Amino acid sequence: MAIEVGAEFNTYDDLTNAIKAYEAANFVNLIIRDTRRVESAAKRNQRKCYNAAIKYSDISYCCTYGGKKYVSHSTGKRIHKTIKQSCPFSLKVRATVDGQRLFVREMSSLHNHEISEAEFRLHPKQRKLDIDSQEEIANLLSMEPDKKLLRDRLMQITGKVILMKDIHNIKTRLVNQKQKSPADKISFISKDTLANNSTIELGEADIQQSSGVQHQVHSLCDVHLPLQNSSHLTIGDQHDVIDQQNQNDSPAERLCYIETQSYQQSSDSYSVNIQQYPTGSVYELTPNPYTVSIPIMQGNNILPSIEEINAHDITSTNTFQHWTAVEEIGRTTLHAGNYQTISTLTFSEHQNDLLSNEPQTLPSITVKFPSSDSSSSPSTNQPAYHEYAQGPQNQKLKKHRRKEQSNNNEKKKKKKSAVQTDKDNLVKKYFQQATVNLFFNERLKTPGNRFQKSLRQETQGGAPKMSESQYHEMLKPLSWLFGKWQSEAGKGEYPTISDFTYGEEAEFTPIGMKPMIEYKFYSWKPENKMQLHRETGFIRIKPETNHIAFMAAHNLGVVEIQEGEVHGQELTVQTTSLGRTSFNKPPEVKSVRRTLKRTGNELEQVMSMETNKTAMTQHLKITFKKVN
């Protein structure tokens, strides 16, 4: 139901959905200014009985530019701006007399600021991703992807505006969450997981900060330090991985295996050979100095095309197994509240267990470089047993060894030639890009994934392709206008002003099965995206003729009716009546002539204008391209 005075809603959720629809349709962001929960209202008026589904007895909404006057508590260390400017928009909703429903009792839809889609989409409320998506992004961020590429792909897929600081904040938030309540995590494990004698993920911080229960934990199960501390999956390392292709409802049924990668360099190529071992043992190798993040890989088309990676040449004839860090699985398990964790992951002190299993060699990937440095010695893996925490002493020992190892790595790094560093950077860059690409390739393939809907909208044309059954038959002569059009290169000229350029977007949407079209034009300055002209209105067509009328409202204080004719994919209309506010600045617009012509996927608009000082003269010319 639309938001208007008198509209009733059975539940708060219904109201919320209607509010969201109103926001999207009008490009305004509303916030709750005041509420009175039904529990609180029942206390005040004990004779009244409320339906719990309405949640509130009173809700007062305002525009994000309105709202309460904030009393700043700033100490002056930072300059903060507020967007509040006493916008008068107000929407008041109350419970009906019987307390069973909510109804809109008051509404004032006036705003004292400019309204634009760009502003609307830029607001944090619209930029925000849902919790699950944020978690997925956070996981991806732990693999050090190319953040700009990630941002761009996210924008493309979600259709939302996403800033680099949003990416940063998602990461910060995840880190904060991980650092929160380690004791709770331990408590959770001791209650539910240890009974199964299973393996669980614990952050190093968790263990350090929860020394009181550490011994108890270790006595019951192995503690697996997450890969975040031992870097991400790296070339030259070995890692425990989990086959996500066999995901079942029960994590215990998932196939667990170990993967090793050997890393070799010939005169003109690097090779990464991946070997897969059956489950049995988990151990870690000494990190290789060539620490390059490896992305999740799955299925076909896992690698970016050669064109996408200009820096070097990638060849791959086979696909990789999909794998992911155990840390991710452990965390997911905890969050899902599934107490049966992966019981097949245990730790071994002896490599013999592992060696008894014949490795399966997986296809290799070759990364070719335009130039090579054969002096760089190939690096092969020399397994070194990973000693997991067995107590505080071993913690210290482990830390000490890691420090030593880190120092050794530093020394090795210093010896590397500049050429080698460049190569490493190239490899890193490649994998950073691949990480992002593969992540989203996976999203495309997974049925029902949360990005899929918006992705389909984006890739399949966004606005629905309209069949004739979706608009009134009378609109057929104008159907070539339907959809969204955009241009960055409009040219403006007029004898009384300097020439200028502008960007503009236009949208033509049939109104249900009614014989009319709603349309919008909004333009901006290309240099700074500052809003310029806005026009909105409706197009009608005289039945059984080609006579059409534009009913237009301009933000410059002008309303007008333009009439004319449509012939094929071209229409021309001219002002027949015009109204303007009493305080509009001169010169006074007397008439406007508009021509719209579609050629292929392009739409050209030419506007001419007559004022009280200038005869009818061409004013604007722009060519739009269809965006959906």
Added chain:
DNA sequence: TCTCGACATCCGTGAACCCG
């Protein structure tokens, strides 16, 4: 006395600013 509007204030969250 009851109901309701309006204002004050609290507090957790997270957006975004500063700085290395």
Added chain:
DNA sequence: CGGGTTCACGGATGTCGAGA
């Protein structure tokens, strides 16, 4: 660009006073 951190925002409730 990223880590650390400030403080604006959003949601909720308490309280006061006017009017029925």
